[in-house]
Amino acid sequence: MAIIRRSFTWFTVVALTGVGLFACTADEATSTAPVITEPTGTPGYNALWLPPVLSGTTFNLTLAKSTKQYRTGAATNTYGYNGSSFWGPTLIMNKGDSVTLNVTNTLTDQTTTHWHGFHIAPEMDGGPHQVVAPGATWSPTFRVRNNAATYWYHPHLHEKTYEQLTMGAGGLIIIRDPAEAALALPRSYGVDDIPLVFSSRRFLSSNQFAKDIKVTTYGDYMLTNGTEKAMVTMPKQVVRLRLLNAEIERGLNIGLSDNRPFSVITNDGGLLDAPVVVTRVVMMPGERVEILVDLSKDAVGASLDLMAYNAGQSFGFPGQEGNPVQPDGTAGRINSSLLNNTDFPMLRMAVGAATASAITSVPSTLVANRYWTTADVTNSRTVTITGGQPGSGFSFDGKSFSHTLINHTIKLNAVEKWTVVNNNVFGHAIHLHDVQFKIISRSNGPVAPYESGWKDTFYLPLGTTAVVLAKFEDFTTTANAYMFHCHFSNHEDEGMMGQFTVVP
Ligand SMILES: [Cu+2]
Numbered sequence: 446m447a448i449i450r451r452s453f454t455w456f457t458v459v460a461l462t463g464v465g466l467f468a469c470t471a472d473e474a475t476s477t478a479p480v481i482t483e484p485t486g487t488p489g490y491n492a493l494w495l496p497p498v499l500s501g502t503t504f505n506l507t508l509a510k511s512t513k514q515y516r517t518g519a520a521t522n523t524y525g526y527n528g529s530s531f532w533g534p535t536l537i538m539n540k541g542d543s544v545t546l547n548v549t550n551t552l553t554d555q556t557t558t559h560w561h562g563f564h565i566a567p568e569m570d571g572g573p574h575q576v577v578a579p580g581a582t583w584s585p586t587f588r589v590r591n592n593a594a595t596y597w598y599h600p601h602l603h604e605k606t607y608e609q610l611t612m613g614a615g616g617l618i619i620i621r622d623p624a625e626a627a628l629a630l631p632r633s634y635g636v637d638d639i640p641l642v643f644s645s646r647r648f649l650s651s652n653q654f655a656k657d658i659k660v661t662t663y664g665d666y667m668l669t670n671g672t673e674k675a676m677v678t679m680p681k682q683v684v685r686l687r688l689l690n691a692e693i694e695r696g697l698n699i700g701l702s703d704n705r706p707f708s709v710i711t712n713d714g715g716l717l718d719a720p721v722v723v724t725r726v727v728m729m730p731g732e733r734v735e736i737l738v739d740l741s742k743d744a745v746g747a748s749l750d751l752m753a754y755n756a757g758q759s760f761g762f763p764g765q766e767g768n769p770v771q772p773d774g775t776a777g778r779i780n781s782s783l784l785n786n787t788d789f790p791m792l793r794m795a796v797g798a799a800t801a802s803a804i805t806s807v808p809s810t811l812v813a814n815r816y817w818t819t820a821d822v823t824n825s826r827t828v829t830i831t832g833g834q835p836g837s838g839f840s841f842d843g844k845s846f847s848h849t850l851i852n853h854t855i856k857l858n859a860v861e862k863w864t865v866v867n868n869n870v871f872g873h874a875i876h877l878h879d880v881q882f883k884i885i886s887r888s889n890g891p892v893a894p895y896e897s898g899w900k901d902t903f904y905l906p907l908g909t910t911a912v913v914l915a916k917f918e919d920f921t922t923t924a925n926a927y928m929f930h931c932h933f934s935n936h937e938d939e940g941m942m943g944q945f946t947v948v949p
Contacts, residue, residue: 490676490793493669495635496529496617500537506598507549508533508556508614515673519652523671524552524612531671533616535640536598538589540622545586550577556609558583559601560618561731562713562881562901564590566920567927567947570878573603573848574925590919591881592715592812592899593625595640595687595733603846603942607693607934610644611656613671615691617642624812625716631685631737631804639677639684641751642670643791644691645784658935662694663764663782667753669792676793679738681745682803685710687735690728694933695755695764695784696872696904700725701738702750702790708807711735714881714899716811721895725754729763729874731902731932734895737807743796751792755784761872761907763933814898816883817860817914825862826853828929830869830905830941838939839869839931845940851926852943860916867905874932875911876902879947882915902932922946 499505506527512520513530526533538544548558548571555578559571568575569585577583596618600609617640621632631637645664647655655661669675690697701707701724708720713733726734743749758765766780832840844850855861863882865875881899884892888910896903905911930942 490674491672493639493675493677493792494531494672496532496535496640496670497527498537498634499534502542502544504536504544504546505549506533506546506558506616507551508558509551511613513671516648516652521648521652521654522612523654524609524614526614526616531613531668532642533598533614535617535619535634537619537621537634540589540591540593540620543586543588545584547582547584548577549582550579553579554605554609555579555602556605556614557601558598559878560596560598561876562591562594562596562733563587564879564881564919567879567922567925570927571598572601572878572925572928576602589620591620593620593622594711594713594715595619595689595735596713597689597691597733599691601928603848604938607658607938608656610691610934611646611654611693615642617687617689619687628808628811629804629806630710630808631683633800636800637680637682637684637804638687639679640670640687640689641792642689642691643697643753644668644693645695645782647782658938660779662780662933662935663785664693664695665783667784667789667791674793675791676795678795678797679740680803681743681796681799682741682805683737683739683807685735685737686751687733688728689733690730692730694730694935695782696730696758696762697728697753697791698725698755698758699728699791700752700754702752705738705749707739708737709734709895710737710811712896712898713901715814717898718812718814719810720807721897723895726895727904729902729904729932730934731874731876732904739807740794740796741799741803741805745796745798748793748795750790751794752788752790753784754788756786756788758786763872816899817916819862819885819914821860821916822862822914823859824856825864827864827866829866830873832940833870839871839873839936839941841929841941841943844943846930846942850944851946852929853945855917855945855947857921857947857949858916858918860914862912862914864910864912865905866910868908870907872904872906873936873941874902875905875929876932877915877929878927879920880915880917882913884911884913886912917947920947921949
């Protein structure tokens, strides 16, 4: 791939970018990634990497070491699945299919692969107990029961999640189902349906990723699908963006640079009843939303940025704190980052020609969800966030994670009300395995309409309490438990994780 030089016209740049995107089915080259330079002379952009797709009912994933050329000089050591230089392929599954995943670990460390958001038996879940030894292959098999939405897979080995995520291990999963297929929604992957994975990194002077869990909780440079200064051309019509916050700890207050409204159509576990129109959506690590952005009135050749409007957040919002000092990777920069407490772009969106079968309007309704209500509740419990004092990790109810500690035992088919209390020292992102739940109340105000759907991860701001309802059905615990934890992987690795079993 050649460097596109400034002497090209803007339209040529857009056209070539489009070709690059639409043709991209394999991993980008590491040292010859295209550099898109705008005629205005602003800093160059790199073509957004589009993860290749695997579909069918058997999925082979191989986690391996790789490298990617992010900086002049030494390449950055990374991890990727199936030969990717960062991240992995997007798995497309159909609800109702029985699938087998063969996960091969070529690292010298153990790993696990968790199917985030999936309602599956605990032994298939890929949590800390389902260890894949170096050189081994793990082959879980299960029926896909989740609704159409965007899910993801990532390592979940206790005390190694932070490191393996930092190195780039992860991938998206798209589930399709008939209810979603019946709607007039964009779904041409990489054309009008674009996956976007946000994760920032800090580079040491050696060009390697900083991965000191005690120091580097926030990166200094945003990587979108592993691409720094990413740019993509989207057609002049309604486009669908599948957003995943795959940060270690940073929250993202996402909006568009011209403040145009956009429509949230999914939460973590499925379509909403109807699109929710917003100008901002807050996403914590682990959360996904799919949004529709209307580009039909934009001129071909125009552009806008997908932004994180993170300046001015209150204390406890992850990424609010810290000082923007020069990156050197050395100690003394705990919780600081060049991106903290600032607004920054995450993707340059250029507008190209419309496609032949363009979606030009946003549906007024989506699906009819039947959520749990307090009338369904058969058991209630409270989980309180504790710990986090200097020198100690966060915990739940005073207990740090132990492989042998079962924090909660739940009866099969119970509809449970979990009240999660955070009067501690910082905000968190709470994730429950096994279930999709409904947030029914927050102590700091109403539940935002854009988070009113099925959720598996939610933001719990400092000083607040949230109440969620979930039904624990279909699977009981025969050996290994399910996890609940903070999805800030540094908090999780330092003990902010517990286990629950589901019993007859
Ligand atoms: Cu946390």
